[in-house]
Amino acid sequence: MSIARVTRRFEMQAATCRLTKTVSNSFLGELRLGPPATPVPGGGRRSRPQANGSFDPRGGVARQDTRDFWLTLPPAMDATKGRHRGASDRKEPSHLATPVEQEHGQRLISQEEAHVQFGRRHPSRFLTAKHSDAAMPGATTTAAATTDVVSQTHAQGAAANGSLDSKASKLQQPLDVVNSVIRFHNRDHQFWWDKSGPHLAELLAQARYPKADQYSELLFYALHVVPELGPSPDPETGDMRWRSPQTPDGTPIDFSWEWGPGGRGVVRTSFEPIGPLAGTPADPANARETDAWIRHLDAQGLVSGLDLQWYRHFSAAVLPSDVGRVRLDDKLNFELAPQAGTFVTRDISRRGDxxxxxxxxxxLRAQALGAGVSNLDVVTRAVQTLPPDQLEHLNAGPLLDYLHEAATRWGMETGIFSFDLVDPRASRIKIYTRAPATTVEYLLDALSLGGRYDLTAAYSPEALADVKDFWRIFIGEDAPDVMPSGGKERDGPGFYFTVGGGKPASAKVYISPMSFCRSDAEVLQRLRQYFSTRRDAEDMLPQMDNYERALKNIYGTELLESHVGSHFYVSCALQKDQLRIVTYLCPQILAQETAAREARKGQQQQLPQE
Structure with missing residues (x-):
């Protein structure tokens, strides 16, 4: 069946199918079709919980959780052929419905039925849904299979009745469809989905992802990201046990848009996994949740090509062995996302996995080691203690030498260390830095690694002109050569340096618009100014229109024009003949919740007192 046909069928929803779940420890987990059943009173059957432990690299089990997710079908609906059965050919399902399910006219399809009817499709996709390690063999399905279940059930079932439900025909957007089949039982999960799911959906749609990919990504986000965003703010006071300094307003999720060729963007998600007890005496430092999430991906086979060799090495070499010994100052609290020292991103690739x-x-580790140890010292030691063959292949020596020079020359500071969770020979490391300098001299020094690389030999004159123009457009002509001290840590423009994968090191620019723009509308104006004066303006301006439309739909014109913060970074990287541009977006969920709460208080104060 073609993707287009699957997509059309998925859109024709008839409000007869629901995905529901049973979860212990308030975690929403991997998709399970027809889990192993045990009898329950009343003739129904209930799944046997499966424990899923997450291992901590420094020893011990990070958490135990049990995850179930149910797919229910309308009564007497044949999942294989999508037709209603008559009394003469009706078959009893292998998992009998509970009294509640009987009351609502639903039935469960069995694990065997799901496996046989819908098969293993697209095993390399992120959304492969499995049982935990203790699950029965062969109990594997995928999001693509789930798409077929829902689409065939609704589309063919409605066709059998001779017409489509008028309300279902209006459900044209993937977010509407996903909302019609997913239901959260946890208030925190529902909050984060309601507030951030539409953001992701709008970005995917305006970036022109195929609808099949939009369904897949929204389902993955709902199943495997939303449950990791931690407690939601108190609806009355706004209090949160855990705020993430990863974004300007503390929202634990952000999105980015890479300006790709052909008018199509590439969307990424970045988030800090937050435990349900983060910020409480039971887990004051949120010290295990990132590890638990990564181990969950690995144990469930949710990421094709996932490799944890460098994860184990750098966890031991970069993170503090005892976060409780770290004394956090204001600078660390601002710079560090989780106090445990980690957050994760995933690219929604248009090519490959x-x-x-x-x-x-x-x-964190530098502070724990004491005076005289810098962040760069920690990173250098971590890289240099890699196995000799991996260190030689990485070829990070020239980059590390330059970073030590730039620390003296420009006051450059190392803030973040990153790497890909793939085979070490294909993985890259990234080192994020910033300095208070704003001059073009500083720009060219960083791009050439202090003259170690000849930029004119590697890049065209047009590309070098582009990067200078980008720098001037976003920093502005009136910026001081050196930013004043005492400001926000994000004030100065920065670079992130990438090396690995058999390629020489390269530098990418990132600039905080909050330091140089009055509003997000001004950021959009400067982006349009840049793209409209490039050689590929004809290709990029339609994408600019889509991007601006997405942001207006997400934030509203009033918010974009009144403040800056939705864009918290704009970035560019030199390529042979042009720049690769990335914009980083904060959903502003907590900021908007605060504004709404203050507005309600103001309205209540204006009410006449009795």
Missing amino acids: PMVKLYMFPG
Whole structure:
């Protein structure tokens, strides 16, 4: 069946199918079709919980959780052929419905039925859904299979009735479809999905992802990211046990848009996994949740090509062995996302498999080691203690030498260390830095690694002109050569340096618009100014229109024009003949919740007192 046909069928929803779940420890987990059943009173059957332990690299089990997710079908619906059965050919399902399910006219399809009817499709995709390690053999299905289940059930079932439900025909957007089949039982999960799911859906749609990919990514986000975003703010006071300094307002999730060729963007998600007890005496430092999430991906086979060799090495070399010994100052609290020192991203690739990247904050270990140890010292030692063959292949020596020079020359500071969770020979490391300098001299020095690389030999004159223009457009002509001290840590423009994969080191620019723009509308104006004066303006301006439309739909014109913070970084990287541009977006969930709460208080104060 073609993707287009699957997509059309998936859109024709008839409001007869629901995905529901049973979860212990408030975790939403991997998709399970027809889990192993045990009898329950009343003739129904209930799944046997499966424990899923997450291993911590420094020893011990990070958490135990049990995850179930049910797919229910309308009564007497044949999942194989999508037709209603008559009384003469009706078959009893292998898992009898519970009294509640009987009351609502639903039935469960069995693990065997799901496996046989819908098969193993696209095993390399992120959304492969499995039982835990203790699950029965052969109990594997995929999101693509789930798409077929829902689409065939609704589309063919409705066709058998001779017409489509008028309301279902209006469910044209993937977010509407996913909302019609997913239901959260946890208030925190529902909050984060309601507030951030539409953001991701809008970006995917305006980036022109195929609808089949939009369904897949939204389902993955709902199943495997939303449950990791931690407790939601108190609806009355706004209090949160855990705020992430990863974004300006503390929202634990952000999105980015890479400006790709052909008018199509590439969307990424980045988030800090937050445990349900983060910020409480039971888990004051949120010290295990990132590891638990990565181990969950690995144990469930959710990421094709996932390799944890460097994860184990750098966890031991970059993170503090005892986070409780670290004394956090204001600078660390601002720079570091989780106090445990990690957050993760995943690229929603248009080619090949999505990739997971891990980000670590060496400042925690540097502080724990005492005076005289810098973040760069921690990173250098971690890299230099790699196995000799991996260190030689990485060829990070020239980059590390330059970073030590730039620390003296420009006051450059190392903030974040990152790497890909793939085979070490294909993986790359990234080192994020910033300095208070704003001059073009500083720009060219960083791009050439202090003159170690000849930029004119590697890049065209047009590409070098582009990067200078980008720098001037976003920093502005009136910026001081050196930013004043005492400002926000994000003030100065920075670079992240990438090396690995058999390629020489390269530098990418990132700039915080909050330091140089008055509003997000001004950021959009400067982006349009840049793209409209490039050689490929004809290709990029339609994408600019789509991007601006997405942001207006997400934030609203009033918010974009009144403040800056939705864009918290704009970035560019030199390529042979042009720049690769990336914009980083904060959903502003907590900021908007605060504004709404203050507005309600103001309205209540204006009410006449009795």
